[in-house]
Amino acid sequence: MALTSTLLHSASLCGGCCRHRVLHLFLGPLPSNSKLYSSYRRPGAEPKKKPSWKDADFSFKKCIDVFKTQLSLLKKETRDHLVGPEGYPLSQYLLEQTRVLWQFRSQEDLNKWIISSDVEIGGKSEVYLKLGRNNQAALLYGTLNTEVPRDGETKYSGYCSMRAKPPVGSFARKKYYDWSNFNSLYLRVRGDGRPWMVNIYTDPYFSHQKDDLYNYFMFTRGGPYWEEIKIPFSKFFISSRGRVQDNQHPIWLDKVSTLGFTIGDKVDGPFQLEIDFIGLLNDRAHTEEFAYETYDKNTPV
Secondary structure, three states: OHHHHHHHHHHHHHHHHHHHHHHHHHHOOOOOOOOOOOOOOOOOOOOOOOOHHHHOOOOHHHHHHHHHHHHHHHHHHHHHHHHOHHHOOHHHHHHOOEEEEEEOOOHHHHOOEEEEEHHHHOOOOEEEEEEOHHHOOEEEEEEEOOOOOOOOOOOOOOOEEEEEOOOEOHHHOEOOEOOOOOOEEEEEEEEOOOEEEEEEEEOOOOHHHOOEEEEEEEEOOOOOOOEEEEEEHHHOEEEEOOEEOOOOOOOOHHHEEEEEEEEOOOOOEEEEEEEEEEEEEOOOOOOOOOOOOOOOOOOOO
16 A cells, blocks of 8 residues: 555656646746755855745736647647658658758847856856848857856856757647758858867756767867868767766767757857858768767676
8 A cells, every 4th residue: 555655656746747847838937946846056146035936927818828829839740740750741851961950040040049158157258149240140259258256166167158949849848850861960150260069969868868968079260261060970979067978879860959059168268150050961971870989888708
């Protein structure tokens, strides 16, 4: 009897975790003092005095509007699924050589991205994102500052990043990009000569893999000319919380969550990066599956 009650209690907790995304659409964020959810607070910062439940919007009209919007999204997803993979006809999907994922031509395109910096941990770096000249590119610029915050805990500082918002399905369901039909990332950028890190986020299979990233370097040459950069997916390596992992394996291209760029070359001063578009390429001449050695965890004796 005790075992049965324990299992039922665990199931109710798991159900609550899955349902909170749908409730978030109608009622806003859940209270931060819930046992299931916690929010990061920088060392030395004062806790919020205002209860989180006061931020919830209990408007009935808003609930109806959101419900109608989600139903329309579900209808579109169903229609695209009937057409073919990711809404493309099967013949077009199999023969596709290139695909543009993100272009930057309007403010709406910029709203699909999130910028962040070490200000979140008390740093002093600054980062901004706006449309470039003639609204033909995204301009990511700012100032890098490696001064470590004096909170007694932070040891390193000095980074700025730009990350695409993860795709979300109807009723706040998780969605993923399927890039398995391509083998390279293709970008058109113009930088100032500083190196960047390209980050690819995938959906983790286990909870302890939630901080895993696939990374590779992007070197800009500076100057007035644009450059087209091709990065094979076989070159990306796994890191977790800034540390390269011993156990390496290729990217799960059918479970890509989002993509981002990070600068943190420990050089104080201004930086800028213009991005025309980000796309995918199926390079038939590239046959490499994985660029790094893989090891068997349980080596036979």
